Amino acid sequence: MKNNFNILIAPDSFKESLTAIQVCDAIEKGIRNTGKKFNIQKVPMADGGEGTLQSLVDAKNGTIVQCISHDPLMRPIKTKYGVLDGGKTAVIEMAQTSGLELLTIRERNPLCTTTYGTGELIKNALDQGCENIIIGIGGSATNDGGAGMLDALGVQFLNNKGNTIPKGGGGLSELYTINTETLDPRLHSCNISVACDVTNPLLGEKGATRVFGKQKGASDEMLVELENNLHKYSGLLENSFGKKVATIPGSGAAGGLGAGLLALPNCQLRSGFEIVKELVELEQKVDWANLIFTGEGKTDAQTQFGKVPYGIAQIAKKRKIPVVCLSGTHGPDTEILNKEGITAIFSILDGPMNLQEAMRNTPFLLQKTAEQVMRVFLIQNQNAL
Template sequence: MKIAIVCDSFKESLTAEAVTKAIQSGFQEIFPEADFALCPAADGGEGTVAALVSATDGRRKDVQVTGPLGQPIDSFFGITGDGQTAIIEMAAAAGLEALEETQRDPAVTTTRGVGELILHALDEGCRHLILGLGGSATNDGGAGMAQALGVRLLDEKGAELEGGGVALSRLAKIDVARLDPRIDECLIEVASDVDNPLLGETGASAVFGPQKGASPELVRELDEALGVYAERLHTDLGKDVASIPGSGAAGGMGAGAMAFLGARLRPGFEIISEILNLEALLEGVDLVITGEGRIDGQTVRGKTPAGVTAIAKKLGKPVIAFGGSLGKDVEQVHAIGIEAVFGTIPRPCKLAEALSEAELNLTHAARNVAASLSLGMKLAENQL
């Protein structure tokens, strides 16, 4: 029996690589002769760098960049094994996790560090860039990123704007004369599963601003500022991106990436699966196992297990899934082709305990599922 294990990370507890190894360990107790194909995966969010570096025998590059509040922070990006592709997680430079809850303020947080990561990737010779969106603390439309790459954002007096979303309300001119010319040599893909536009009731500020610390009043102010920004992008650059689905992703980074980088927005898992050559991997297996930290109704909307399942179903392969926890509407995963889904927490416990015991719990859960599968196979043989 050949088993493919293609999983995302369990956030805050296990990397995607650790998840696949824990499941393998559990299954090997029951099926010691099985052939396992391990494939750490991601959908463009946290863990994308680790997954692709692992899968391609690449390397992680640690660097220091400007953090969301303008402070220096330790960050990183990945380079695939062939040295051609850089993988950048926006959250590694402008993420919510870099801030205490009391520090969250999308009025002033900046994406400058994301632009600095891009510069580091260019310096390494990479000309294919994958920018994963998600977990951002910002609402500046990618303006800080653009400034780091040489774009000048000027007010009516010709002075450079300070960082943050609110400052865009004073934007009078965009000057791209000093934009790093290496950008024109690049293929830049943005991994995002968000289809929100830049502005309005379903836009970046209204939908994502509150979780970044924005009050209702600040949400309105940020949306108006992004409106000014969108107008300047259209007038000065000829880029009408505000209404394009995904332009509102990550506080408007989708819009900035399209306008300044010529980036193409694509579903995160679609990009990752191409690099991993996932369809070829699954062609010769008997069983596909997938999973992520929390499986619920949102899983079917482009998350890693949904993407894995779509490919597996195309090839006629059965799929089961493991989740660190199972949430509301988890039964929706059956409609997309996941035959069975299993939680890993064996008893009621506090979150900290569940996180610290995640690897052990996952291994035990995998072992029990494998034992049930083995029993079913034996019963079937006896009936025959």
Template structure:
């Protein structure tokens, strides 16, 4: 029997590699003779870089950059010398998990650090960039990234805009003449884990701004500021990408990647599956176990468990999801190939306890799943 173990990370608890190890431990209690293939996954959010490094053997590099609040931090990125490819995860430089809850500021957070990582990749000689979006603390539509790469965003007095999405309301001049010329030859692929547009009730500010510290009034401020930036971008470039599915990813970074780099926006889980050779692994599997922190109706927009379950269903392989929480609308995932889904908690439990015990709970649920699966096989 061969089981493919392909979880994403469990936010604030376990990276995907540790989650895969915990699931394998639970399975081995029941089926020590089973062939277990651990394949940590990601869909563009935090932890995707680790999955890509594991799959490709790319070199892990560190770069000192600004975090989302402009403070110095060390951010990892990946370099694959043979293919001249760089892997950059936005969350490494501008991630929400790096910012304490009481310090989160959607109005003023910046993607400047992502631009600094792109410069490091260009300095290394990158010809291809895979940029993964998700888990961001930012809502500036990539303005900070552009400034780091040499663009000038100026107000009516010709002064550079302050960091953050709110300052985009003051944009008078979008000067791209100073953009690093090496960008023109860089092929960019962008991995997104949502399909939201840039603006409106499903846009970056309305849907994701509150988790980044934005009040209702600040959401309205940000949405108007990003609309102004979209107008200026369309006037400068001649194309308008505000309604593109995925444009709202990572506070509008999907919009910036398409508008300024010509990047194709693809579901992150599809790009990661391609990089890890997922189809070849799936072809030999009798069962797939996946999971992440939460399964809900929004998982259908491109989250790891559903991306994997769709592929598994197409190949006739049962797929079980082990998740921290079953949220509203999770039942819709059954129609997308999730054979069964189980929450990890084994009783009433405080969040801190659940996070601390995540590995233990994963092992226990995995054991229960394979006991049922093995009984069904007779």
């Protein structure tokens, strides 16, 4: 057996079960159980959604910063963000402070919910001296166009009497003027990358309100009010910041938080996978590999739209490197992924079990499946190894 066979393990997290680094560890253990010697490199991955914070902290040997912020209803909560590159880069997940999962179903009301807490995290990162900020904006409970976030960063949202308007998507009905002179000046020298994989604009039938409002608790009547409020807000936002943002693809993400972020001096919306790929230097690691293991909680036709296994497969396909995807479950039409660079897809389930049982046993199931895959691979490639 040669000692120069290189295996890259680069999975996403398994939602509500294992972090990406824990998935890496389980797969590595299964590979080692074959008794053969391989060079293994582990790279926890993410696509900008849930788990991006932890994956990047693990992959880049970063640290977690604990702080106090406010949830979508302005209740104080303990939250966190990551710091990388010796304190130069912060990684923020909007869902940590402004996410839908922070509320009960009865509490969901986009007229009241705010992105203020997300702005507090950005401000805290600036206080720590961060010069670059990465923000994942999936899973919001809000429809305020990012007004709350900007409020926390110093922007003043005033009514026709010069008083501060209420927070939330409903408060925008009173908006008369936006004062940007009080914006935190540190933002002029801070680069912000927003991990955003939706292309919805701020307004219209495909905009923030019409597409995502109901899942955040909006009634039909609320949708009309929220859309009207964002229409007024967008005009004032663009005039105040001197930037056209409402029609940019992705400006409607997270209830319009995309638009609010784009109004800032140095901000761009990017694919979450592309951001993570660059930070962890994934292409160089793929060049090193002879075989790649990736994975995610569920693999289906949606995987091809910016998910981790698809992104890795696209890189590996150009280099003709085999990719094995281990998944908790499979959906329909996964065969399309074989044409896109994923050599083989395996479900880790080894028999009938309920969701709770599967999640409890995920480490063992991953380990077991990885070992059996490698045993087959060894038979097929014994002459090359």
